[in-house]
Amino acid sequence: MKLSSKALLALAISTITATAYAEPVSQDFVPTTLAGASAQSEAKGFIEDFTLGGTTRNWYAHESLYRGGSWKYQKHGQTLTDRNRTNWVQGTIINANSGFTQGTVGVKAEVALYNALVLDRSKRDIKGGSNRTLADSNGNAVDQWSKLGLANVQFRASNTTLTAGRQNFSTPIVDTIGNRALPSSFQGVSFNSEEFSNLSFQGGVFDRVSPRTEQSLSKFRSEYNSAGAKGVETDKVYTLGANYQPFKSLKTSFFGANVKDFWNQYYFGATHELGDSQQLALTTGFNYYKTVDEGKKLMGDIDNDTYSLSLGLAHQAHSLTFAYQAVNGNEYFDYLHETNGIYLANSLTSDFNGPNEKSFQIAYGLNMAEYGVPGLKFNIYSARGWGIDGTHYTGNRGVVGKGYDGIQVQDGEKHQEYGVGSSYAIQSGPLKATTVRATYVEHRGSEFQSDGSIKEFRLVTTIPFNIL
Template sequence: MKLSSKALLALAISSITATAYAEPASQDFVPTTLAGTSAQSEAKGFIEDFSLGGTTRNWYSHESKYRGGNFEYKKHGQTLTDRNRTNWVQGTIINASSGFTQGTVGVKTELAVYNAVVLDRSKRDIKGGSNRTLADSDGDAVGQWSKLGLANVQFRVSNTTLTAGRQNFSSGIVDTIGNRALPSSFEGVSFNSEEFSNLSFQGGVFDRVSPRTEQSLSKFRSEYGNGTQETDKVSTLGLNYQPLKSLKVSVFGANVKDFWNQYYFGATHELGDAQQLALTTGFNYYKTVDEGKKEMGEIDNDTFSLSLGLAHQAHSLTFSYQQVNGNEYFDYLHETNGIYLANSLTSDFNGPNEKSFQVAYGINMAEYGVPGLKFNVYSARGWDIDGTHYTGNNGRAKFAYDGIQKQDGEKHQEYGVGASYAIQSGALKATTVRATYVEHRGSEFQSDGSIKEFRLVTTVPFNIL
């Protein structure tokens, strides 16, 4: 990968700023040794360590399209349009988890029931539901529904756990996404090994995804494809490593059968003390190439982001540059959070050959006597979007990315402001309330269009046993 001049400049600024202003944080090398303790040796028992609890989330969103954009919905067989869409759902998770049995090989089970109650059931408001409200084929809201969100059995030896069934999984390529009333989950087999002090390994093979707003399991699709391409096998393997006290890196690869092979590298480095000045540098890189039947067309994509964050007491200021090198979108799996790029916001800023830059500011009011209260604001711009060289593979996947060839010099911008509060004590401790307002404006053929959105999300955790 060849870094652009702007990326190199950002790296230079990072080094200069660290030298000039930040007191050095510990840069000590962390030796790799066997873990000091065995988690399985401390197992309390299948019943003895049983827990029952969960969360309930009130999720509200109101969107408005402008510059001629409209949502569509059907009424009495007619297709109607409206610039507004509202979704309001109460999502509740009840999770029952046993402890690990004692002995050399520990066994554990996990079961979680997901339930959604739709609070706004107007067909005109929800506009077919999308991935926000579950709707039937006529566009009517399914008022209340439930499913097994998690259902798995786990086996543990020492500090290595094997999980089989419906589960959560988190990596830079395959990651559970939880930005709706309920999260997604995956069906398959995975492992997590933490046998070393600063080095862990993860891997998994999955054949289905449990979407955020669907009752049934689905095959995997891509986020930016036209939805007709599906795959039933995703394999991933990687590691997390901390070579220095101030440096953490992750390396993962994934094979998405007949879609692509994707490789990820991420690194975070910290310097200084936030009471004086702290510097955090983040780098994320993805390499994606077509695989097998090339259902998504011919792909050869290099995408990276570089962020520089400065923190002083309550205040933080972050600059992020992101670049896509490829004639197609930087794409990832639908119903996952497999995009660890700095400028993945309401828009992912991932158009073909796109460059983007973001400035973000945050303030933590704990420094002013109000712990749990935070505010943030950001502005991001993307430019040079060019999909005119996209050719697909001259077969049935030629138009996997609809409309991409019309994107010639497209650009867009996004602004956002948010506030969050986490209750610090009492019966509602750890309850969070988050309000955000985002405005996105795109040129004629930019894929996200022009839209404004307000969200209000309240999440309440609870324990039963």
């Protein structure tokens, strides 16, 4: 991989600037030693540490397509079009968690019931639902539905835990996504080992995903593919990696995944911190993915290198972030559908992941805790992508509908995205930790850019609760 001149410039700026300020964040080397305590030795018991609680989330979004865009819906046998779409759902999770049994190997069980109540049931509003509102084959909203979101058994020895069943899981390649009324989860077996002071390992094998807005389990498929490839699915996803902190100021991650007959994907990420936010703090972040086709190549030929480089500056209540991202490949940078496996700086409403795309983002954040209002935050950002070029794509090997067929029309495409948001977290009282977040995003794409031109307002309120 070759870093662009802009990426090298950003690295140089961060290095030069760091030398101009004091470094209260320690840069000391962290030796790797055995963890000081065993989590299992502190187990309280299966019943003794039992908890019952959950969250309820009110999720509202209104979207408007413009520059000629429209959604379709059926009414009285006719196909109608409209440029607006509204989804409003109340998602509730009730989670029952036992404690670990005592002894050398502890056993624990977790069960969570997911329930969705559709508050806007208008066929015209939901436009078939997509991954926002569950709808039947006629486009009618399923008014209320439930499913078993989590159901697993966990075994723990020392600081290593093995989990079997339906579960949450989080790595840079396979990650639970929670940006709807209900989150996704995965069916399989995973482990998490924290036997060392600054080194941990994670891995898993999964064969099904429980989507955010579906009642049944599904096989994994890719997030980006041609229209004819939507039925292409994989039976197995294997992933393994490590998190390592060599210095107090530096955190790194190394992960790999085999998505059977789709691709092999490798990830490296690093975050480095300098300074003191009361004066000036600097955070540099780097994320890199390498993706190559595998097995039967159901998604076609793939050879893709994608990276992002970010520089964040913080002074008291204020933060300013610059991020550059580049896709080196004639296909999309792709990841698994119903996961958040894209740890790139410019993954926003658009992922800025088109073939050969370059993008740049600038963002500003304001934390009102510094002004006596803890929990209140504001942010604004602007991102631009350019140079999208799919004309050299041959990964479908001439088969229409295979892989990323269709991106060949993308020749010099570009787009831009603007967003503003505000959030507030209640600090105390019976509603402590309740969060309210409002966001407005506007995205504008050129003729063949895949995300189109859209405006969206979203209001999300999440309330945690404890029963036992």
